[in-house]
Amino acid sequence: MGTQRKRKTGKILGIIGMCAGVAAGGLGVATAPDWLQTAVESEAGTPQRTDAGLGSAVVAAVELGITPLDGAREVNPAVGPSVKAVHGTLKDVELVPAAGGKAVSGTISADGSTWSTLDPLEFNTEYRYGFTVVDGAGRETRKTQSFTTVSTANEANALVFPRDGSIMGSGQPIEINFSEPVADKAAMEQAVKISVSSGQEVLGPQSADPP
Incomplete structure (x- = not known):
């Protein structure tokens, strides 16, 4: 009987010790950085972040629709290039001949989601896109790509x-x-x-x- 009482007393003391450790932040809270293995970029200043804590990101990733595709060849110059951003906005969009020359004029929609050309393209010319995408947290990402229009022989x-x-x-x-x-x-x-x-x-x- 004495031995059983000692075991029960030991279990109770062990449970009390674990509760005290959790209350003091010794478990869970202290090990959170070990779980993440990396720093979490703060979104506290964004309109979309309303709750504090180590929750997953609430800002949706930007999705891009770009015409023509990167590296495309024999592109019809009559089909105007365009860039569309979902869950983000566009800024500083530039389309220029790779060999140098005047940039192609374009316009951005009122909501900042779409850019499209205003000027026709030249035949047998490599063009390079350069544009900045801004996500819902205000973070900017620069993108570049290129394409080549159809050769003059196929005009x-x-x-x-x-x-x-x-x-x-x-x-x-x-x-x-x-x-x-x-x-x-x-x-x-x-x-x-x-x-x-x-x-x-x-x-x-x-x-x-x-x-």
Whole structure:
């Protein structure tokens, strides 16, 4: 009986000692840095951080949608490059020829999420992107990448009929034949403008598939 009482007394004293250690911060709190193995960057000053502590980050990672892709080749210069950021904003966006020259003009949307070009690109030219992304905590990340437009040999040509100086009847249609397939026919038709000096009525453009 005496031995059993001593064991029970020892267990009780052991439990009391563990509780005292936790209350004093000797367990758990003291070992938190060992669990992390690295410093946690503070987000206390951001609008998205409302609770103190060692909780996981509450600022969502920025996702980027970039056109063209990094390293892309034979890019159609008629398709304007763009950069879109989700969970972040864009600043200091620059698109320039790799060999040097004037930067391509662009505009950033009102919410700062999207940048798109205003000027057409050149054929057979390597371009380099450079832009800064800002996440919800105000942290900035610089990104760079490049792409190359299609070579001049693959540029589409247009053949107009009747030819300049030809004498035709008043009902002769004007034909424009392209050397490459037209991907956006509606946009092409909107871009074609025809006027006549005689005041003759001109019907709108009509597309036709090649035979």
